[in-house]
Amino acid sequence: MSLEQKIMGDMKAAMLAKDEKALRALRAIKAGIINAKTAEGAGGVISEEEEQKLLLKLVKQRRDSLEIFTQQNRPELAQKEQEEIEVIEKFLPKQLDPEELKAALRAIIEQTGAKSPADMGKVMGMATKQLAGKADGKAISATVKELLAG
Incomplete structure (x- = not known):
């Protein structure tokens, strides 16, 4: 349907x-x-x-x-x-909770080999494709910044 x-x-x-x-x-x-x-x-x-x-x-x-x-x-x-x-x-797939989002983004960061905030573009490109519909763009961006800064 x-x-x-x-x-x-x-x-x-x-x-x-x-x-x-x-x-x-x-x-x-x-x-x-x-x-x-x-x-x-x-x-x-x-x-x-x-x-x-x-x-x-x-x-x-x-x-x-x-x-x-x-x-x-x-x-x-x-x-x-x-x-x-x-x-x-109600019509969207279940959204990832913050911990699931972090785990998914850590895997993407590993795949891309990103090391610093300067590599954010590479990570965001892959993350927005893989997580489309499962997480808000602002949440993805904020989490990527947090993970790459740490």
Whole structure:
């Protein structure tokens, strides 16, 4: 079952349950899928990898907004963003916890032979490919800096 089919099924369930929170997030995902499918060169089809990237992008947008709304003391808007993040994350693979992320990054650092923070680019290139969908880019970057600095 494709992501789009899962979203459509969940949208129907959310409509019947009158779950506005879920419906808002599901509509955003559906809009993102439609935009990706109709983008130039997409040919009306998106791969599973592209679906994961789309979901990660949607979560990142909402986290950025959540941060801004929290800084501006807008709890009602921050709450909406948090609710949407929770719904969207249900469609992503399980995220690595900090210890699993460190272990995976240590292995990548060993593979690349990185020794200092100057080698961060090599590590990040490989890490973002291998850990796509499993960890946030900011978390990967911060952990790589920490491991290479130590």
